[in-house]
Amino acid sequence: MTTKASLFVISGPSGSGKSSLIADVLKDLDNFEKSISATTRSIRRGEKDGVQYHFISKEDFEKQVGECSFLEWAEYSGYYYGTPKKFVDDKLAAGVNVILEIEVQGAMQVMESRTCAYYIFIVATTTGELRERLLKRGTDSPAEIEKRMVIAEEELKYKKHYDCIIVNNNYNEALQNLKDVLLGTVGGNKH
Ligand code: 5GP
Secondary structure, three states, X not given: OOOOOOEEEEEOOOOOOHHHHHHHHHHHOOOEEEOOEEEXXXXXXXXXXXXXXXXXXXXXXXXXXXXXXXXXXXXXXOEEEEEEHHHHHHHHHOOOEEEEEOOHHHHHHHHHHOOOOEEEEEEOOOHHHHHHHHHHHOOOOHHHHHHHHHXXXXXXXXXXXXXXXXXXXXXXXXXXXXXXXXXXXXXXXXX
């Protein structure tokens, strides 16, 4: 019997640790891939075009929106972010499980069209901890961090729509939980 590939949507406030958790869990899992989004935000130190994101212009992004190339897209902190539909569908058709790391507005759009997907929300224990992680990460200006903290408050209101919540106060435990959820759900054991 062949197992059907699954789509996983992972959200969580900036600083919740979701990018690190996803990057680390992928090292341990075969047959899972993370979709690479397109964004109009500037490339950060240490990032590479085509690796973390496809960094594109606003015009290009809007053109792709017009061509319905995105499975979902949203504006976050003044920039556009979108998931390339073809990449996701080609991978799923080839039997590869796909992970989307996207913010909540995008996740709500995916919920409308992909009811079989599995939705995971990652949280840090406190907002103080969130701010501290963003400061430590050192990739955003103080003004950008404050903007992200305001968005985080809004994002937390959406966690009730997700199938599962992973609390990241102990990194290794959160990593193991994420791995268990991904492996336990693959193939459509959603409910
Ligand atoms: P960052 O600028 O920190 O890389 O990402 C900002 C937010 O955008 C994060 O919550 C991230 O998960 C989200 N994001 C990244 N790619 C996408 C996407 O394709 N669509 C949506 N809706 N959000 C995305």
